[in-house]
Amino acid sequence: MTRLNHQEKAKEFDKWISWKQEGNKDAETELIMRFLPLVTKVANRLAIGLPATVDKEDLISFGRFGLLDALQKFDHTRGLQFETYAMWRIRGAMIDGLRENDWIPRTVRDKAKKIEEAYTRLEQEKLRTPTDAEVCEYLGMTEKELQQVLYDTSLAAMVSIDEAVGEEDEQKTARHSYIVDEMTPRPESVAEAKSLKEVLSKCIDKLPEKERLVVSLFYFEELTLSEIADVMNLSPSRISQLHSKAIFRLRSALTRWKSQLL
Incomplete structure (x- = not known):
């Protein structure tokens, strides 16, 4: 994901406002698509050292739930960077998915x-x-x-x-x-x-x-x-x-x- 300039950040913030405060579902979809590449990024990094039996597609599947959870719980009014928060949530969802499926x-x-x-x-x-x-x-x-x-x-x-x-x-x-x-x-x-x-x-x-x-x-x-x-x-x-x-x-x-x- 590329770093956003000031104008792009302002547009992104407007999408958060439109979704969180006005209930605009199109804005929600746009945010999901905007941050979806984070799931693949986290999956690629988490894959280091994992056994060959762990399918990266499974990690991505778990991670998507983490992304959706992060989008729902993120407080856009605090001025924090969503990517950092989301990557932690995505990673946590992947780890939880591995645990629940008894990969260890x-x-x-x-x-x-x-x-x-x-x-x-x-x-x-x-x-x-x-x-x-x-x-x-x-x-x-x-x-x-x-x-x-x-x-x-x-x-x-x-x-x-x-x-x-x-x-x-x-x-x-x-x-x-x-x-x-x-x-x-x-x-x-x-x-x-x-x-x-x-x-x-x-x-x-x-x-x-x-x-x-x-x-x-x-x-x-x-x-x-x-x-x-x-x-x-x-x-x-x-x-x-x-x-x-x-x-x-x-x-x-x-x-x-x-x-x-x-």
Whole structure:
């Protein structure tokens, strides 16, 4: 979607007024069509590391419901950017759709939890990032088995980073949104958001080089799985594994940060 100029923004705002305040269904349809490409954009980004059994068309189908929900609940009078709000809602709808359709088996969730615990325990014991060999020894598996588990649990890792942080449903913000540079508009949340960003920033800096590059390219440069694979001259499955390991480490840091607040 292209960035709008001032005149185009004014026209778009008029459509919101026409629909929300005057009940113009044509204006509603125009807004739906205007923002429909966001669904495909989110689906393409969420597809990084997902198992081949997950059909992107299913993600798009789930995401359309998220877009409609975002359009209904968005308050156009607050002067906020709809795209940011909508992409969070669309992403949430896709994640909910995957959960409801049981795309993540219990065995996969259990493996993901064990890997996360391994990274957390080893980082606390060694006061540094553990190597793959150390994680394998801790879990009692070969490095090949670990890489397969990381690939199999990539969806679980993605879901974990999309879990919301907050109290009320309307105010929740997904953890991954703190990785990109977005501040919550509510004053009482600024301190928490700033603290969380600092924690994540330090954790990202400590990631192994390849994992740090994957996080940077995906969350900051907004490259897709295939694009990152091309840049790093690695296979998409390897990028998925690196992404999974990075997310486990970030999640571990978030867990420690959260425990310090209690």
